Amino acid sequence: MRFALDDGQTAFGRSLDGMFAAADTPSAVRAWARGEHGPGRALWRRAADAGVFTLAAPGGLGGVGPLPVEVGVAFVEFGRHCVPGPLVETVAVMALLSRLAEAGEAAPAKEWVPKVCAGRARVTLAAPARAEHGPRAGRAAAPAGGPYAPAADAVDAVFVATAGAEDAEPGRGPVLRSIGPARPYALDADAADAVFVVTSSDGEAADGDAADGLWLAPGHGPVLPSVDPARRLAVPAAGGERLAAGPAVREAAAHARLWAAYATAAQALGVGHALLDRTVAHARRRVQFGTVIGSFQAVKHRLADALIGLEFARPLLYGAAVALAAGSPGARAEVAAAKAAACDAAYAAARTALQVHGAIGYTSAYELSLWLGKARALRQAWGSPEDCRRDALELPH
């Protein structure tokens, strides 16, 4: 047993940390939020040059992976430095297309994966939550939300995986469906070269659009701002080119969701550490009552709790990586546990960060805001806390 990063993995994380620290990611996020994708694309290019995207793709398609541990290491740094763009969705698209290729549908993978690995194409993905996790599975009153394709306006392709006629036509579904959008959002579709959409046949009716299918969306609706300024949501346009159909899409989409949830967990862990580090630094220099506030027990204890949450989420993340690497059937539960714990820990760190910073932390001008909103958005992305807990019940014990 060696349940620790090796020297190469540690060095890889450090090099990404150093690279992004020197790259003024906060300015890139602010530009991204205005729809100016130049600085964000430059970061994207650097990540691609560092080989990050090749880690998620298999060798035959221009990648060196899939290497879940290394992907996790990279996404912790993406989160720590608030790197904008549909990074999680990119990994998910590669998981989806690679799995489809294994099932004999190789054309989409051959077209897109090498380009994405090389940083020459930016893609995003919209896919519905797993059917049994939809509102009809008993999650009363939970607004479905999404799936949005994050950053659909910034990518080259939005892949859409849809689920069921009800997702496509909210008027026919239960009333609760009207809380969420009719179709999954795509993240950063306005920055993408391709917006991939997955549809599924879980609904009662099965018109062409609702059957299991992978689509290349012909465009997207208006870009909607997120609580995280680095996330821009848009509903992919219906129709477009159908790249694949049938049960293989469903299976590949499930695989893609697993990877998306895993990468989101890693990103959340990095977000939490960034929030904690900044807050500790603030507590060490902010003086009130004649002394630094970090010497007060009430402040210390909140910060200690934030660290405990993050320190015990990390092993779950890498436990999930080991399960993913092994292709273990238990991977779903391990990923779910990691996502629940990492997102809880990141959000707890965000609340502590805001409280310890006081009013300055509540301002958009202060950099902390870039991480605060992300901690909230990631909780719901690619598996809600409730969905994750349900899946985690299958953990070994």
Added chain:
Amino acid sequence: MDLDLTPEETAFRAEARAWLAEHVPATPLAPPETARGFAEHRAWERTLYEGRWSAVSWPCAYGGRGASPVESLVFEEEYHAAGAPVRISQNGIALLAPTLLAHGTEEQRARILPPMARGETVWAQAWSEPEAGSDLAALRSVAVRADGGWLLSGNKTWSSRAVFADRAFGLFRSHPGADRPHRGLTYALFPLDAPGVTVRPVGRLDGKPVFAEIFLDEVFVPDEDVVGEPGQGWRVAMSTAGSERGTALRAPGRFTAAAGRLVELWRSAADPGDTALRDRVADAVIRARAYRLYAYGQVSRPGPPPEAEASLTKVFWSELDLALHETALDLLGADGELVDADWAQGWLFALAGPVYAGTNEIQRDVIAERLLGLPKGRRG
């Protein structure tokens, strides 16, 4: 990165599992808070010893097995999964023994450890005092120099299992003129039946005498029963405290087994539509898994983990234990208040977790100061 056991470790797990399946008593022993129950548990310690399972992590020379850190975690997983009895020897085996291995003399190890492994000498911890709880360094019990040893006097309290135990390890002020409260302390071992010792049982919330007050009136302790240098007891004691807060005393296997039983209870007793309870069960499962993987991570690194990490684990497992048992009691509904039921007894035990071994408030101070680098401040 992997979680694979070596063939040797897999064989170790199989051997432990098979032995436990054969030897764990089919009917539960009497509660260890009774004389009969304590005797039964002492006999179980002897059985464990005869199988060489009573102190797996110790060197073979003292009755252990020389098990690796991974094997030690594996043994605890198997032990708790098998539903084996509570270890009345745990404070000796998991707290005093590592202290002796680090700070004791060879003579002390050879004299003290084998009877501990056989369950012949059961040890209690004598640290807290009426006026020295979280502020342990404020302790007032004294060790006064005598010919060939020390005379111990004072009042210790909250000493688990001291009602029936044989000996105790404690901290005493030996050099009253020292410049700081935590200097001038001596770590000494004493018999609980020595002349001058009075043990008065203290009832836990449910009245069971799980701990005791200890009064000492000029109790003689020979020099060979001082651990480390006289006056250096604080440093020795902090090594014990690290064991108490970390994975050795409250191994992950204890919580993964409890989480497994909680899931079984939930599946058999819960309304599947009650997602609030389901989420709490899931949280217990997730946190037990996190602790287990955290421990695997610790043993994968070379050398012992930094002392302050034990404060992270202590807060984590104590809060997990409490939440897990609270969830079980809620699942049991009206039966949850029956105090002698296993889950209620476990809850009572868990209630003490955030208090003993250094309160969780003290642990959070340690985390903030040593791991986050925040400045020391006055407590409170």
